[in-house]
Amino acid sequence: MTFGTTPRDAAQVRQVRQDTDPVWRRTPTGAIGLGTGVVVLAVGLLVGRADVALLGVPLVLGAAWTGRPGAPGARVATRETTVRLTTADGPVVPGTLAAVLEVDPPGEAETLQVRVAAPGHRTVDLVVAAAPRRLDLRLATVRTGPQPTFVADARGYGPGGATAEDPIRVGAPESLVLPATMPLGRVPLPSRLRGLTGPHVSRRLGDGGDLRDVHPFTPGDRLRRIDWRTTARRSPDLDELYVRRTYSTAEATTILVLDSRDDVGPDLRTWRGHGARRIDEPTSLDLARHAAASVAKAVVDAGDRVGLEDLGRRRRPLPAAGGRRQLRRLQHGLAMTSPLGSPQRRLRPPQLPADAIVYLFSTLLDDESLHLVRTWREEGHRVVVVDTLPAVRPVAEEHLRIAWRVTSMERDDRIAQMAAEGVLVVPWTGTERSRARARFEAKVRADERHHAAPVRLSGTTGAHR
Structure with missing residues (x-):
């Protein structure tokens, strides 16, 4: 069974259909069955074979039965199939899309065909007996933030598939995909610890x-x-x-600074704003959200405080706090970040709490990140830069190759300058999370060996345990 006509939205179907228009239509299956039955019956009569002629009788009777006055297709059906696609109830699982599909076919239907599609994923077809059904839809995605979700087509078929109603298409509203987290080992701490209570010994x-x-x-x-x-x-x-x-x-205070001024993918051709990005490839902002959520989880699990600052938007930052509720706030805040117009240079860097460690998640494609890092270090903050630019695929266009070569060399110079000034730069690229985690932990261990310095408290000095 296939959808023989172009599906229409449920609202459109109700708008254009008049009371005298048929909801059910004959399908090629009924015509083929009738024609085959007539041919087989005629051949049997011509050759004098009663057994062959009897094979065509069921096909002819079946076609006649579906064409009777009370059969679907011979009259207007009492109603059409009701299809609803809504957001799934319950807690939102990071990194997943979920929806609920409810289908209620009319009494004239014998079978029901449902087709579910999602951008970047394979289409799933399901044929079941006609009955009210509730289907839970769920899929994993590497993209985060507001994402398009499911599109469902439903169509009822009469006895033997000889008649079918007009297919109806419904779409679920856009869903907010929260960034998933992965466990990290030790994360760098600020050079100074504050407070009278916390998980660290002073x-x-x-x-x-x-x-x-x-x-x-x-x-x-x-x-x-x-x-x-x-x-x-x-x-x-x-x-x-x-x-x-x-x-x-x-306790330690950690501030996550997300550079959402740009959102680029592995394909250089999409950097100019033309062409669609692949739904199965994470962009730089997807990698930044995932890295920031992972660092936030590690900080919260250690009992410390963590906050969020967005470089792409002039709005009140999320103040530093601890606990699972703060982690949920951070995940939601990360998912809501997105580029807003052309990147603008900030007159001054964001104001951060004293003695806080700063994690900057950026693609490092301009000098703004280098300026911010130097300013924070002059103020006494320890800075960790997380490189979130995805691995760029080679392109055939000569002008794009030259442009990327110049851009990558300038970017490498910025990274080298940061490393020479004692800034820890951690790459967070690729689609395999295990590799990103291994690179992060290796960089942290190397930084602890080469920059092992005592953790200072406000007004006193000492070693951090």
């Missing part, structure tokens, strides 16, 4: 788990800190009390 006195020393009791010490064994050993008459002093804990 060199400052306070409430913590690591023992610093045993000290005589002084005003301000808590009674629960008294070490009675040491007191009994050093002062049997209890003339003096001794307390256990510990190191306090501190």
Whole structure:
């Protein structure tokens, strides 16, 4: 069974159909069956073979049955197939598209054909017995942000497939695909830690788990800190009390800076804004969203605070906070980022919290990223640059090859300057997430070996544990 006519939207079908127009039409299947039956019956009669003639009788009777006054196709059906395609209920799974297809065929239908398509994916056809059905649609995608979803065609068939109704097409609304995350190992921390509580051990006195020393009791010490064994050993008459002093804990603040001023793919021909990008290839912004979400998850899992800043839009940034709720906010904020007009130079870099580490996710295609990195380093921030430019495919056009060669050399010079100034540059390219994770962790380990410096706290110095 195939869709013999061009599908129309459900609203369009209801608008153009009049009360006297047939919803059901005869298909070539009925005509072929009738013609075959007549030929077989005639051949059997001509050659005097009753057994051959009897083979054509069922075909002729079937065609006559479907053409009876009460059969679909001989009259206007009571109603048409009802098709609804809505967004799936429940929590949104990052990296997936989900929808619900509800089909309710009329009583005249014997079978039902459903065809579901999605951009960049294979079309799926399903033929089932006519009955109200609810189908859950789900697929994985490497693209993030607002994405087109499913398009469904439905058509009912009468007995034997001799008649069929006009196909009806419905489309699901655009869906917001959240960036998926993958587990990372250790992530770089800022050179200074702030706060009185957190997951990291500092060199400052306070409430913590690591023992610093045993000290005589002084005003301000808590009674629960008294070490009675040491007191009994050093002062049997209890003339003096001794307390256990510990190191306090501190937290790290991470700011994710997403460069959404451009969104380019592996095909150079699409960089000029012409031509469609492949739906199965992630763009630079897709890679940036995925990398930023992964870093955010690692920071949240470590108990630290993380915030988000978008270079492409002049809007209030997402302030740094911790917890799973903050991670969901970050994923939604990352999915909503998109290029807005022509890239504009910022008069000043975004204002960041003091003693925060900065992760810049950029394609490094202009000098703006180098200017921002230098400004942040002058302010005392530690900066990690994540290169999100996808692997560019070679092209046949000579002018595009020359343009890309010049652009890539300028880009390599920026990366070399950042590395010479002590900035950690991590590539995040390719479609295989395991390779991106391995490159990230290898770069972090190398940076820790060659730039091992003590973590400083506000006003004090010490080693980070």
